[in-house]
Every structure is written in structure tokens, then in C-alpha cells.
Amino acid sequence: MSPIRQPHVAIIGSGFAGIAVAAQLKRAGHTSFTIFERAPGVGGVWRDNTYPGAACDVPSHLYSYSFQPEPTWRRRFAEQPEILRYLRRCVEQNRLTRHLRLNTSIESAAYDEKARKWRLRTGSGDVVEADVLVPAVGQLSEPVVPNLPGLDEFDGPAFHSARWDHQLDLRDKRVAVIGTGASAVQFVPAIADRVREMTVFQRSAPHIVPRPDRAYQSWHRFAFRHIPGAQAVGRFGVWLFFEAAGRGLTTAQGIGRLFTVVAGGHRRRQVPAEPLRADLAPDHQIGCKRVLFSSEYYPAFSRGGVRLERGAIERVTSNGVRTADGVEHPADVIIFGTGFDASNFLSTLDITGAGGARLDEVWKRGARAYLGMAVPGFPNMFVMYGPNTNLGSGSVVHVLESQARYVVRLVRRLARRPGAALDVLPDAAERFDHEMQRRLRDSVWTSCRSWYRDADGRVSTNWPGSMTEYRRRTRCPDLNDFQVLTASTT
Numbered sequence: 001m002s003p004i005r006q007p008h009v010a011i012i013g014s015g016f017a018g019i020a021v022a023a024q025l026k027r028a029g030h031t032s033f034t035i036f037e038r039a040p041g042v043g044g045v046w047r048d049n050t051y052p053g054a055a056c057d058v059p060s061h062l063y064s065y066s067f068q069p070e071p072t073w074r075r076r077f078a079e080q081p082e083i084l085r086y087l088r089r090c091v092e093q094n095r096l097t098r099h100l101r102l103n104t105s106i107e108s109a110a111y112d113e114k115a116r117k118w119r120l121r122t123g124s125g126d127v128v129e130a131d132v133l134v135p136a137v138g139q140l141s142e143p144v145v146p147n148l149p150g151l152d153e154f155d156g157p158a159f160h161s162a163r164w165d166h167q168l169d170l171r172d173k174r175v176a177v178i179g180t181g182a183s184a185v186q187f188v189p190a191i192a193d194r195v196r197e198m199t200v201f202q203r204s205a206p207h208i209v210p211r212p213d214r215a216y217q218s219w220h221r222f223a224f225r226h227i228p229g230a231q232a233v234g235r236f237g238v239w240l241f242f243e244a245a246g247r248g249l250t251t252a253q254g255i256g257r258l259f260t261v262v263a264g265g266h267r268r269r270q271v272p273a274e275p276l277r278a279d280l281a282p283d284h285q286i287g288c289k290r291v292l293f294s295s296e297y298y299p300a301f302s303r304g305g306v307r308l309e310r311g312a313i314e315r316v317t318s319n320g321v322r323t324a325d326g327v328e329h330p331a332d333v334i335i336f337g338t339g340f341d342a343s344n345f346l347s348t349l350d351i352t353g354a355g356g357a358r359l360d361e362v363w364k365r366g367a368r369a370y371l372g373m374a375v376p377g378f379p380n381m382f383v384m385y386g387p388n389t390n391l392g393s394g395s396v397v398h399v400l401e402s403q404a405r406y407v408v409r410l411v412r413r414l415a416r417r418p419g420a421a422l423d424v425l426p427d428a429a430e431r432f433d434h435e436m437q438r439r440l441r442d443s444v445w446t447s448c449r450s451w452y453r454d455a456d457g458r459v460s461t462n463w464p465g466s467m468t469e470y471r472r473r474t475r476c477p478d479l480n481d482f483q484v485l486t487a488s489t490t
């Protein structure tokens with residue numbers, strides 16, 4: 001890149017998304033960027049989710065950047081510490097450390113139309129200017145603890161799985177687990193033999209398929225490192241599987257039915273006895289909520305002391321959890337595996353665009369963005385992992401990488417027109433949103449309630465297509481869909 005003046009890029013967040021943009025900028029020769037991170041270290045959800053058993057449910061050859069393959073994965077589904085190490089390595093190897101401002105939360109970002117700049121205010125009151133704003137704060141970074149009546153009367157510790165209390169010794173404790181999503185199916189079996197008793201409160205049963213994990217031997221690692229293409233072939237196979245499975249959620253529901261059979265067989269094999277087997281049977285269409293991969297969750301209920309409770313939670317008492325049938329389930333500790341505030345995009349940031357428009361107001365009737373990234377009236381703001389970019393099947397890292405490339409291409413364009421800003425045209429954004437909602441109407445995700453939908457039922461998180469389609473559509477920015485703002489237009 002041979003810029004006259006490199007636009008300064010402010011990236012908020014140093015998870016997979018923020019690091020992808022920063023690394024791609026660096027690789028393109030662009031050095032004018034800062035990554036703001038509110039925590040003391042990088043890693044996003046992979047820094048925060050340290051619960052026992054935390055691991056990726058997408059094989060790591062695909063759940064990693066294509067530009068930074070990792071031949072040393074120890075398992076097919078890498079565990080959290082290894083993924084965090086990988087991200088730290090990406091920061092080091094791409095020489096991003098000097099661009100990082102850790103312990104720096106961004107509270108607000110406001111667009112100055114005259115100067116065509118973003119002004120960011122940090123938690124300590126500093127103001128920082130940037131030409132391009134890239135919020136990369138993720139969809140799953142704000143844990144949700146339900147507001148259960150009586151929760152503050154509970155005598156023992158209570159915490160969310162994303163804020164695991166590692167100081168607490170769970171041995172001899174009666175543990176109440178609330179929630180049976182992707183996090184709970186990982187930590188329930190991981191702690192089942194460390195607790196005195198455990199009651200798992202299930203509101204709806206998930207569909208679970210086997211998780212074909214395996215430890216990689218030294219010869220695997222040797223092959224990944226030294227045999228050209230060995231890792232790429234592994235990555236390709238995983239990608240193919242998820243692309244096909246993804247079709248089952250949208251256009252080819254026959255594939256979905258196949259997964260229902262696989263999940264049902266898995267349940268029958270692993271849960272031999274009724275009524276538990278029936279109690280663990282989901283009542284929603286497969287794929288409507290995330291399909292979970294676990295070969296350990298069902299067997300955890302065969303251990304003495306681990307119970308499934310399907311009764312609706314009425315309240316928390318000082319001694320435990322009471323269900324609607326009036327039974328009190330004694331507990332010393334409550335662990336919430338109750339998920340994240342996903343559809344409330346960028347809720348921790350106060351963003352004001354041109355003409356003083358507030359992003360939370362603009363998104364009051366549902367978050368939406370052109371290609372999931374650009375919002376009219378918010379020039380030079382490109383959101384990572386924004387509305388309609390999550391996958392029901394696949395590796396979100398693949399999507400993030402497509403977005404990072406797209407952002408870098410736009411930054412290159414801006415470098416050639418110093419002082420210019422790109423504002424997506426309202427009709428391009430509207431066309432895109434209509435297309436998304438039309439395609440999503442027929443998807444499996446409208447058939448039940450889940451974190452993929454916002455309070456009004458709109459599917460605001462998910463992308464209706466394949467990873468390949470998203471990559472294709474973001475490969476080459478179509479500048480006809482943008483208005484170029486310069487000193488003479490503002």
C-alpha cells in the first residue's frame with residue numbers, strides 16, 4: 001500500500017474479530033491503527049470463558065485464520081487455553097502488540113461530519129480521533145443472568161459460566177446449574193464428578209450430536225507442519241461438512257431431518273433409561289437453536305448425584321431453587337449457563353453518527369446493517385460480527401476473515417482519497433436487509449425462540465447463506481452502494 005496519508009483505524013475489541021482486522025491491515029502494509037481493549041489481555045470470549053471443559057465445537061483447522069494456520073493443535077476440537085494461546089501468538093507474530101491499548105474501554109464514539117472523523121471517548125475520559133471505526137465487540141460478550149425472584153436472597157455464591165469462580169472449591173457442594181446450552185453441555189460433564197450433587201435446570205432440551213474429538217498424535221502434527229496441503233485438506237473437509245449442514249437449516253431441510261435422526265440415535269445410545277431419555281428429548285425443530293456437539297453430556301446424568309429438573313423455576317430461596325410445583329431444590333452454589341445478550345448489538349457502546357443519530361435509536365426496530373457491517377448515516381464505521389453475520393453451521397472465524405478483508409479493501413480505497421468517508425446508501429442497506437429477512441423467513445430459525453431472534457422475533461443475528469456466499473459477496477466492495485463524502489460534500 002502506498003498511501004498519501006494512511007487513515008487511522010480504531011478497532012474496539014481484541015477477540016477473533018479485532019485481531020483479524022488488525023492482522024490483515026498489518027499484512028497489507030497499513031500501520032495506522034489502534035486496538036482498544038477494555039480487559040487486561042487479548043482474546044475476547046476465549047479470554048473470558050474459562051469454565052471447566054470450555055472448548056471449541058468447531059474443529060480448530062477451520063476455527064482459526066486461514067492466513068495463520070496452526071500445525072500444533074493438540075486436539076481436533078481445541079480447548080480454551082489452547083485457543084487463547086493461539087490468539088496471543090497471532091498478536092505477537094503479526095506484530096500487533098504496539099497497536100494495543102489494553103485496560104482501555106471505549107464508552108462512546110461520535111462522528112464529526114465536518115472533520116469526517118470519529119471521536120472516541122475512553123472510560124478514563126480521554127478523547128481519541130480516528131478516520132475509521134471498527135467495533136469488534138462480538139455478539140456473545142455480555143453474559144445474561146436472568147432476573148429470578150429471590151436471587152439476592154441466595155446464601156451461597158452464584159456466577160455466570162463466562163465469569164467462572166475458580167477460587168471456589170466445588171467438592172462437597174450441591175450445585176444448581178441453570179441452562180442447557182452450548183456452555184452448560186461442556187461444563188456439566190466437566191464438573192459432574194467434582195461436586196457432591198448437581199441439579200441441572202432445563203427449560204428446553206437441546207439437540208445433541210456426537211462430538212468426534214480426538215487427540216492429535218505427534219505424526220499428525222508432523223504432517224500438518226511438513227506435508228504441504230495436509231492441514232488445508234483437513235480444513236477443507238471440515239468446511240465441506242459445515243457448508244452441507246448449513247443447507248439443512250435454510251434451503252435443504254432434508255439434511256436437517258438426517259441430523260434429527262443422528263441426534264435421536266445418540267440420545268438412545270447414551271441414555272438407556274426412561275423417563276430420563278424422554279426428558280432429554282427436544283421439542284423444537286433441529287437447528288432452530290444451536291445444535292450441540294457432545295459425547296459427554298448425556299453420560300453425566302448416569303453418575304450418582306446428577307439430576308435433571310424440568311420444572312419451571314419459580315424463585316431462588318436462601319437455600320436453593322424452588323420450582324413451580326413448590327419443591328425446593330437445595331443448592332450451595334448456582335451456576336448460570338444462561339447465555340449472552342446477543343441481539344442487543346454494540347450495547348456497551350454509545351455510538352452517534354451523522355446529524356446526531358444514535359445507533360441504538362436507529363436499531364430500535366431491530367439491528368440491521370449492509371453486509372452486516374455498514375449502517376447509513378454512520379460513515380466509515382464497519383461493524384465486525386454485526387447483524388446477520390452469525391452462522392447456524394460453520395466457523396464464524398471464516399466470516400470474520402471475510403469481513404476483515406473487506407474492511408482492509410475499503411481502508412485502501414480511503415487511503416487513496418485522504419479525508420474521504422464512505423457512507424452506505426440507504427437503499428442499498430434496505431435492499432440487503434429485505435433480502436436477509438425474506439430468506440430468513442423460510443429458515444428453521446423462525447420456528448422457535450432463541451438468542452438468534454430479538455425481542456420482536458426478528459432473526460437479527462444469523463446469516464441465511466453459506467460461508468462461501470458471504471466470502472463471495474464481501475470479496476470486492478461495490479462502491480456504487482456507498483456515497484463518498486469529501487470536504488465538498490459535507
Ligand code: NAP
Pocket residue numbers: 055056057058140146178179180181182183184186201202203204289290313337338339340450451
Ligand atoms: P445459550 O445457548 O443461549 O443457552 C442458554 C441456556 O439457558 C438455554 O438452555 C436457555 O434455555 C437457558 N435459559 C436462559 N434463560 C433462562 C431462564 N430464565 N430460566 C431457565 N433457563 C434459562 O447460551 P450458552 O450455552 O452460553 O451459549 C451461547 C452461544 O455461545 C452458543 O450458542 C455458541 O454460539 C457460543 N458457544 C460456543 C461454544 C463453542 O464451543 N464454540 C461453547 C459455548 C458457547 P432456552 O433454550 O429455553 O432458552
